[in-house]
Amino acid sequence: MSLDGTQTSSKSLSQEELHQEGEKVGVAQADEKNDVETEPDITTWSFPTPEAIREELSKEFTDEQKEKVWTECAETVKTSYDQLLGRWKEEMDTLLVYAGVSSAVLTAFNVESYHLLQPDPTDPTLAVLKQISAQLNGYTFTPPFLNATNSTGPGTLPPAPFQAPASAVWLNSLWFSSLVFSFAAALLALFVKQWIYEAMVGGTSRESARLRQYRFNGLLKWRVGTVVVVLPILLQLASVLFLAGLLVLLWTLHNTVAAITSVLVALVFTFVIGFTLLPVFKSDCSYRSPASFAIYAVLRVARNEVLRVIRAVCKVIYRCSMWLDWATMIHYRAQIERLAVFAYHAYDNMPTWRGRDQNEIYLYHGDLNRAIVTTAYSTTADKKFLASMPVIFSDLPPEQVPQCFRDILDFMEAEWGHWHLPDRLLLEDGVTLPLCATYGIRYMLARTDRGADWWLNDAKIVFRHYFIGNESTDKLAELACKTLCHYAVQDREYRLAFGLARKTLKSMYDKQGARHTYDTLAHAKAMYEAIMAAWDPSQGWVSYRDTMKAVSVLLHIIRATISGQSRLTSSQTDAILAWGQHELPCVDEWLRGLQWTGLHKGCVTRSTDAAAVLAFPHIAAHCLIKMIINPLITLCSMPGGRALVSGELVAALEHTWSAARLAYPDAVDVNIGFVWASGLDKIDARLVELRAVCQLPPQ
Template sequence: MLKRREYLLDHYNRMHMPEDIEMTSRAEQKTKGPVARSFNGASESGSEEFHEKAEANSPEAKEGRDPPRAKWQTADTFRQYWETRKTFFTDEQHEEAWNETAKILKTYSDEVIDRWNKEIDTLLVYAGLFSAILTAFNVQSYQLLTPPPQTDPVLVALERISAQLSGFSVNPPFVNSTQPTFIYRDPDPPSPPLWAIWLNTLWFSSLIFSLSAASVGIMVKQWLHEYSSGLSGTSRQVARLRQLRLKSLERWYVKEIVSILPVLLQIGSALFFAGLLVLLWHLNHTVAIVGTVLVGVLAVFSLSTIILPSLAIHCAYISPPSRALFEYTRPLRNLLYLFRRKLSSWILGHYAFSLPLFSFEAERFQREHPRMYNTWKLLHLDDSFTASKWRWMEFSLLSRPDTARELDGDMVATAYTTALDTRYLHHAAICTTDLTANATRSCFEAIRHANIAHWGEDGHLVPMWSVHPCMWSAAIISLLTVSDDEAAGSQSSSTLAAALETAYDYLRPYSHHVPSDAPRTRLVCADIASIMRLSDRRGSSRSQMISEALYRDCRLTVMMERASELNLGNDIRQYVASACVRTIRQGLDGDVIDHSGTQRSLDVLRCIIPCVPLPGSPDCKPNDREYQSVRAEAVHALDAFTAFLLTPRALEWLEKAHMVFDTLRERGERACLVSPELVRAMASYQELLQDLVRHDNRAWIQDLKLKLELCNDEQVREAM
């Protein structure tokens, strides 16, 4: 391979001596104008002449002034650009998006309040019946703690007198008594038995738990009644008020308090059964044994429903105690999952299989080793565990701009996280243009955490790829508005980095909305181009990292290719092209050898070609100044590529050159961007590499070369 490369370089140097290049360039200059225009109308001289005529006829040129530029085109920082993003959508589109957000928020709020009210009503009925039963038992049990009634002292004295009289003996002259002298003392009350103390402790504690649940439930119903008052309609102001109260419910743990109420009643029931068993064991062992068995069955069933959700997958026995146990046992469950995963992987490896196990492999494994397959199936886990003054105070909070913007972001996050409907994010993308960068960051963090909790660490990316990428470009820009100093001084710098990585992973140009939704596609193209442009100027280390990834993964290139037939507007096309052309010319400069810069330039070159509208497309407006600027930028970029093909280092980039050839063949030729000079450079490049050039590109270049030769022959005949 090394000898092959040295041979090619030596052959290249013999073919392209300086004298030959100079003679070739002089010969091309003689026929460049007419031949180029007749070939594809994309030569630099022809393009410049065409542009000069169109510019002279434009209203701005006649008045002697440049056309006005949009604010998003002149932004120098990410913060300035963020403030201009709302101009990409009309007022009607903004209003529609916020109305959809308010409707979803109202539906969620009404369902939550209604569910809590019904749950508390049921608990109050149970608490009332249970307390009445407990009271009947406690009326009898508390008497066991009181001492037995004392004997009347008069009766005691009479008994002693009677005994003394019967014990007299008369021996004249003496009368003697055989009974001792009577002295009355108050007897000490006997202490209650231990079982009676335990019985009353359990039953009175049970009564307290039951009445506590009823008392707290009544208070919660009062809170919910106050929450619902004054929330009629779906206007944006009412939506903010609803979101403010939802946040208050969350901040003051109302959901957790509602969840505790059934737990209090369950504890009360358990204490009652325990006291009942104490009483039965004291009275009769046979009855106590039967009662213990029945209570034990209930206890086993109750504990099983609490423990099973932490062990089984998709168990329906979800309750506040089981949810709490699930969270507390998460580390242990993760360790168990890893152990089972490794053991199942070892079993597969022993039988020449590996994870992931495809369906046809699983069928073969089951057919050849049925017993081990069943064992592996048990071990392997498919899912990862995975009043009026008050009213005025609320409205005064809503009147604060910072609070209103924060609530807007919370509304968007709540509207999505309540149902996890990815279709809503289509509206949320417009809503983010009205939010501040801080509110958008918080909103994206809520969306990110909800996705991970729902789909898991490994499965939350794919569902987001169907969302229009302008939603995620907004998240990236909002995260990039945080400077390096601010990120370093924050305790959540790692969280910021993780959020930025997730937002970039979400940003994929494969959504079916990209080729059909012009306003949102305009926005995402401008967002990505702004990230590239602003990062190259004065971006932070994080913005430069994102910019490098965008160059490397060709996200903007695929976006422009998919939107080439869309009415993007020449302002967007010119903005993207101007962001690309500087990178292309720097990386393809023959005097500078920078492998990373060359690779980036060849990738970006594939992006600038689809920027030029195809003939017949809505953006193909030859008299439009921005259309002319897009063509000029593309011509300059392809001139740099032409010169690059005539340099020795072009031999090292055959695969990248193939990708550029593919784009030129599919779109560049139709857009009249393939100049005669570029055809000659590609033909020379092909002759040098011979069979290394792919067949489809080789045939296309040969066809272009033949057309150019026929065009030259016709030009010569016309001159004669």
């Protein structure tokens, strides 16, 4: 009984295990079936649409990641902004102290010196001399008599004209000018302190960050830093003038002095009035002060009230015009319509002082958001802000993404110089900026206006920041492969994109060991097909070079597929290899039908056509080795690779090289400067090696 029970239990357990195994097998088969059904066909694959790219990019980063980046950027900008305002405030405090001391000293000297510009009526010596002069004028001499013909008293003497010495004029001109400069520096320092107070913004919220960035942009645009720098110069100039005045002896009230002083005072007041009025009419002007606010408030009330009255009158006139007869209304229809627009729709009330700022912030919302991020980087040069920029690209308007890279380029060129920029970046970090630029290019592909002139210019700005460093990551390799291949097809005229896409495949995947996915190989396949379809022998060297590079991309795809290093399913591997086996005979056909005559045009851009003919055998051989022969040798050396390369393809290579030598039998010495690359001394040996690797009999 117990034995039967044990056997029954074992039998029951065995059936349960079989049932579970059957479920697992069924699930696995269903998953495999679903994988097969959902995998796209390699032959019908196409690049994603802009809408699909935007959706992909919008889902890549979470709201928490974006908020973290915005907060870090806002805090960094706030720290830098507060430090700037604090430094300016300290400078103004120091300047006010010095200006006060300087003005006090100058006033003491000027009180005494201006007396030199007028005569002193209490001087007794001057009075005696006047009396003697008057008496001498009253005598006449008739030999042998001396007669007193005139009696002149002190009260009847005509006053002699007074003329201040030139030294007194120059002394007072210099000292009063020095006093004006010192007073002007103190006055402007008070203005700057008021501007700083108005520019302060607290908090790190998005709204506060935008307002702070708006204020910061205004400080830069309206050159407040320049004003801060000029004020110490004014005090220094005042000191120089004071020292120069010590060399002069006298100073009095004089027309010249009055003119010089009046001009200087007028200039000072001109600047004061300008600094006060500019913020009234320009909301981003940083010359804000209580006087500006008061003028704006009065102007706002006056303008709004005047317009309200005028519009009310216009409304009454418009309503009365409805009683006109039909013929008159038709005749004055245009005037009546303009009157109605003015009365009901044309003008809004003038906003408040702070409301005007909010209107401008709303209008330039995208510019300010972009500037928050780029300012965080430019004020700190911290690469973490470069790394975090792609997180918030989706929060920016599309046209602001390339503007980010313009800001970065401006900062880097100002910081390090134009020519040393790539070397510095390659030595420091070969991942952060290229990844950021790759995201930027991908956002360019997500725009609906791609292909337009402004789109092409924006894309080239972003491309300035992409380079291939000595290291990469799987994320950078995958994103760069998909993005650059897509862009190379989108903008065929910009051949740099195709060259960078091919270099990305070669460097990041062949050398640095990145692993392909089905999607990256599909992008490379689409780029290869587009370049091959664009083959045009009339374009000469450019088309020949691009087609050679396209063949190297094809061989790269096949190598990456059979290597086992790519992240592919068995069905994906079979699909790509089937496509590759179909394309290799097309390459064979292209090589056999290649007409070499004329392909030399453009291979040497700075020499004559005759020089290009002589250089072309070297350059053509170099391209054949680098783009086709060496990749084929590598492919045939891999397990399963030799079976893909037919003897006809090797024979086609040998045939096309023979045709090239017949078309270009002559060549120059390889040391000639315009021969920038040569494979002429290696190609025959490499063809022999290729035939040996493919286990073909010698030719």
